[in-house]
Amino acid sequence: MSTKHAIAAARFLENKENEAWHDHTLWMVRTKRDKMSHSLPEWERLRELASEIKLYSNSHLDTLLEEFEKNAIANGAIVHWAKDAEEHNEIVLRILRQHDARNLIKSKSMLTEECHMNEFLMSKGIDVVESDLGERILQLMHLAPSHIVMPAIHIKREQISEMMEREMGTEKGNIDPTYLTHAARKNLREKFLHADVAMTGANFAVASTGEIVVCTNEGNADMGTSFPKVHIATMGMEKIVPNLEALGVFTRLLARSGTGQPITSYTSHYRRPSEGQEFHIIIVDNGRSDILAKPDHIRTLNCIRCGECMNTCPVYRRSGGYSYTYFIPGPIGINLGMLRNPEEYSDNVSACSLCLSCSNVCPVKIDLGEQIYRWRQDLDKIGKASKEKKVMSFGMKFLMERPGLFNTALKFAPVVNHLPRFMVYNGLNAWGKGRELPTFAKESFNDMWKNNKVR
Amino acid sequence: MSSKDSILASIRRHTGARHEMPELTLEAITYADKLATFSEVLAGAGGKAIELKPGEDVNEVIRREFPEAKRIASNLKEITCATFNPDELTDPRELNGTEVSVVEGSFGVAENAAVWLPRQVRYKGLYFISNALVILLDKTQLVHTMNEAYRRTATMDYDYGVFMSGPSKTADIEQALVFGAHGPIQVVVLLR
Numbered sequence: 001m002s003t004k005h006a007i008a009a010a011r012f013l014e015n016k017e018n019e020a021w022h023d024h025t026l027w028m029v030r031t032k033r034d035k036m037s038h039s040l041p042e043w044e045r046l047r048e049l050a051s052e053i054k055l056y057s058n059s060h061l062d063t064l065l066e067e068f069e070k071n072a073i074a075n076g077a078i079v080h081w082a083k084d085a086e087e088h089n090e091i092v093l094r095i096l097r098q099h100d101a102r103n104l105i106k107s108k109s110m111l112t113e114e115c116h117m118n119e120f121l122m123s124k125g126i127d128v129v130e131s132d133l134g135e136r137i138l139q140l141m142h143l144a145p146s147h148i149v150m151p152a153i154h155i156k157r158e159q160i161s162e163m164m165e166r167e168m169g170t171e172k173g174n175i176d177p178t179y180l181t182h183a184a185r186k187n188l189r190e191k192f193l194h195a196d197v198a199m200t201g202a203n204f205a206v207a208s209t210g211e212i213v214v215c216t217n218e219g220n221a222d223m224g225t226s227f228p229k230v231h232i233a234t235m236g237m238e239k240i241v242p243n244l245e246a247l248g249v250f251t252r253l254l255a256r257s258g259t260g261q262p263i264t265s266y267t268s269h270y271r272r273p274s275e276g277q278e279f280h281i282i283i284v285d286n287g288r289s290d291i292l293a294k295p296d297h298i299r300t301l302n303c304i305r306c307g308e309c310m311n312t313c314p315v316y317r318r319s320g321g322y323s324y325t326y327f328i329p330g331p332i333g334i335n336l337g338m339l340r341n342p343e344e345y346s347d348n349v350s351a352c353s354l355c356l357s358c359s360n361v362c363p364v365k366i367d368l369g370e371q372i373y374r375w376r377q378d379l380d381k382i383g384k385a386s387k388e389k390k391v392m393s394f395g396m397k398f399l400m401e402r403p404g405l406f407n408t409a410l411k412f413a414p415v416v417n418h419l420p421r422f423m424v425y426n427g428l429n430a431w432g433k434g435r436e437l438p439t440f441a442k443e444s445f446n447d448m449w450k451n452n453k454v455r
Numbered sequence: 456m457s458s459k460d461s462i463l464a465s466i467r468r469h470t471g472a473r474h475e476m477p478e479l480t481l482e483a484i485t486y487a488d489k490l491a492t493f494s495e496v497l498a499g500a501g502g503k504a505i506e507l508k509p510g511e512d513v514n515e516v517i518r519r520e521f522p523e524a525k526r527i528a529s530n531l532k533e534i535t536c537a538t539f540n541p542d543e544l545t546d547p548r549e550l551n552g553t554e555v556s557v558v559e560g561s562f563g564v565a566e567n568a569a570v571w572l573p574r575q576v577r578y579k580g581l582y583f584i585s586n587a588l589v590i591l592l593d594k595t596q597l598v599h600t601m602n603e604a605y606r607r608t609a610t611m612d613y614d615y616g617v618f619m620s621g622p623s624k625t626a627d628i629e630q631a632l633v634f635g636a637h638g639p640i641q642v643v644v645l646l647r
Binding site for chain 1: 457458459461462463465467468469470471472474475476477480481483484496499500509510516533543547548551564567568569577579580582583584599601602603604605606608609613614615616617618619620621622623624625626627628629630631633635636637638641
């Protein structure tokens with residue numbers, strides 16, 4: 001019984017060249033992260049502090065969110081609270097309708113993906129334009145992001161060139177990234193200037209000052225909010241940090257971890273509405289407060305969405321974001337999917353070699369791999385354990401508890417070496433899929449020990 | 456019950472152990488030569504640091520860097536090479552087509568070459584819309600790290616502010632780095 005992840009990964013692996021490029025490119029980003037982290041003697045201390053600050057803020061969400069709201073209102077912002085995705089989308093639509101808005105320019109936000117907001121708004125006749133280049137490319141290709149920071153990492157320049165020729169009238173066959181990027185710049189410039197409403201996510205929300213902080217390299221969030229009369233910022237409630245000093249810890253970690261840069265080009269602080277502008281902030285729960293009741297998984301709320309766990313993950317790098325069934329892939333996505341709906345997203349927990357590289361690099365010290373391990377222990381309880389593996393585990397247990405039988409089995413193991421392939425490599429041997437079995441030794445270690453052959 | 460109340464109730468119902476806020480004590484890195492580090496990191500981020508020589512006029516340097524520029528925006532009195540004052544526009548959209556903007560930075564951060572720009576122009580779009588941005592910065596106003604930077608901004612009032620490190624960039628097409636995704640293609644920090 002293959003998981004949906006394994007089946008989709010096999011498809012990804014069919015194109016060896018792309019798979020190798022994907023693996024190599026993401027590993028290069030991971031290497032850049034290492035260079036950055038090694039340049040700071042206090043790196044590990046920063047990770048420790050970041051993790052501790054998050055544990056504090058996520059266990060004081062009630063007071064911090066109220067403090068944030070009070071300060072944001074004093075700054076002139078209009079604050080909304082959304083229990084779930086549906087309420088979030090309704091709030092956005094209501095604001096748009098109040099302003100007779102027809103088009104929305106938005107910067108990247110995983111939260112709006114989580115809420116399926118674009119589909120909802122477009123069904124209500126709103127033209128939603130993604131302004132992050134990667135997101136825009138995917139939007140025009142009708143595809144979903146495959147990575148949370150590098151959303152179009154799986155798309156090749158030839159495909160982009162083809163799409164842009166169709167959508168923006170660029171030169172046929174011109175695949176130069178600079179040419180294509182600058183053509184998109186020109187095309188999106190008009191969208192920025194003439195949007196009715198701008199929307200951004202929030203990387204951080206500072207309780208003590210009521211401001212939100214948005215980090216981008218492209219400057220698309222800032223361009224977007226510079227011209228329309230309305231700015232809507234939407235934030236998952238775990239984005240809260242207590243104060244600016246605490247924020248300093250995170251802005252030192254975020255880009256170094258995610259893309260191997262010392263900081264993003266823009267770390268923008270929105271405190272008060274601009275002249276003549278309305279500033280709305282939506283605080284979203286959508287299942288987050290339920291996670292607070294799960295001590296084994298509470299650290300997932302530490303996540304600052306840097307994407308580093310994807311870059312480092314050997315399974316993600318070699319299977320691609322689309323192999324996962326939850327909209328956030330990689331180690332953090334496996335965990336967030338299980339918290340959303342374990343029955344629906346259990347296919348992803350096998351997409352992990354338990355190497356724990358993710359846990360070792362996570363800037364906010366989420367025990368990502370350990371949590372995946374814990375989810376696996378619970379699979380049987382929700383009826384999602386693999387039947388093959390259950391049979392195999394039962395067999396192994398039976399054998400291990402009977403030393404005589406075990407030794408006899410071992411004696412006959414070398415027979416496998418001489419069996420025809422079809423008898424060894426078949427549907428019953430999951431281990432033999434995609435790899436060769438080792439040759440069984442003629443003599444077991446047990447026998448060698450007894451015959452004094454081990455020194 | 457309002458959504459706010461039900462969210463807060465859910466948080467209170469589900470919150471278990473309440474963790475203490477850690478003491479933010481940190482032995483952060485310090486750089487022997489902040490100016491040199493700043494310039495080097497800025498170059499790495501795709502920007503350019505120019506240290507003004509004694510007696511040199513900023514306008515001369517700007518002209519030298521951008522000899523072709525015909526539309527130069529600045530609200531700073533000393534920028535005599537400016538062709539218009541962006542604060543006099545009635546619609547920020549009119550900023551489109553600006554070739555060079557000249558603004559003043561508050562302070563810089565050595566570890567990442569970010570310059571703190573609290574909004575000091577009428578339209579913050581000016582920081583993003585022109586093809587090139589020139590930031591004037593007092594070279595004695597450099598801090599080592601973001602920790603130090605936020606201790607400074609904590610005492611400031613601003614409605615909008617941005618830590619800007621180099622030009623706008625993207626690598627969304629096959630990880631190939633391209634400057635000028637949407638914002639400035641070039642950023643020059645003039646240190647004096």
